Amino acid sequence: DAKTTQPPSMDCAEGRAANLPCNHSTISGNEYVYWYRQIHSQGPQYIIHGLKNNETNEMASLIITEDRKSSTLILPHATLRDTAVYYCIVRVPFSGNTPLVFGKGTRLSVIA
Amino acid sequence: NAGVMQNPRHLVRRRGQEARLRCSPMKGHSHVYWYRQLPEEGLKFMVYLQKENIIDESGMPKERFSAEFPKEGPSILRIQQVVRGDSAAYFCASSRGGLGNTEAFFGQGTRLTVV
Numbered sequence: 001d002a003k004t005t006q007p008p009s010m011d012c013a014e015g016r017a018a019n020l021p022c023n024h025s026t027i028s029g030n031e032y033v034y035w036y037r038q039i040h041s042q043g044p045q046y047i048i049h050g051l052k053n054n055e056t057n058e059m060a061s062l063i064i065t066e067d068r069k070s071s072t073l074i075l076p077h078a079t080l081r082d083t084a085v086y087y088c089i090v091r092v093p094f095s096g097n098t099p100l101v102f103g104k105g106t107r108l109s110v111i112a
Numbered sequence: 113n114a115g116v117m118q119n120p121r122h123l124v125r126r127r128g129q130e131a132r133l134r135c136s137p138m139k140g141h142s143h144v145y146w147y148r149q150l151p152e153e154g155l156k157f158m159v160y161l162q163k164e165n166i167i168d169e170s171g172m173p174k175e176r177f178s179a180e181f182p183k184e185g186p187s188i189l190r191i192q193q194v195v196r197g198d199s200a201a202y203f204c205a206s207s208r209g210g211l212g213n214t215e216a217f218f219g220q221g222t223r224l225t226v227v
Contacts, residue, residue: 043203043218044155099145099168100216102155
């Protein structure tokens with residue numbers, strides 16, 4: 001699986017959009033971008049994943065650049081409960097039996 | 113549809129005792145993954161199991177740790193002769209197919225404290 005680079009921490013004002021970047025310059029053509037988050041002391045939570053088209057669900061939007069070397073997770077209206085560590089992971093969806101590998105992620109602090 | 117259930121949520125063991133952590137995957141999920149998170153550190157993969165089979169145990173310590181996922185019942189992570197360094201949060205995840213095919217869902221973890 002390709003490696004990812006994320007800023008170690010970010011702040012965001014409550015009610016504003018939180019934009020979390022991820023670089024994955026070595027991503028392969030068949031690798032997807034996955035995002036998970038871990039709110040303090042809880043189990044990781046799946047957020048969204050995508051290949052090359054932008055994706056949106058009830059939690060967030062995922063914007064992937066045309067060359068697929070980077071992506072941005074967008075939380076449109078951040079709340080205090082969105083304070084968490086956010087992990088960007090790239091992997092092949094049909095790679096069979098390999099586990100998710102978590103890096104250090106970005107610690108997002110939403111500030112009132 | 114209940115999520116991934118882990119129990120107990122908190123477990124205290126004295127040094128030298130055994131710890132047994134249970135994980136019931138989501139309904140319809142036959143793949144289970146165990147992760148360990150030491151205080152102030154990231155999630156580290158330990159072992160991946162399907163029903164009755166260990167698929168990948170590359171993250172498991174060589175001694176004292178074992179895992180199983182029987183045909184019936186929950187997956188069990190067993191730690192024998194616990195030491196203080198085993199104190200951590202242990203998370204279980206499940207998926208419908210191998211992680212390549214779909215997202216994984218995590219339980220709330222078991223926090224093991226060795227005194």
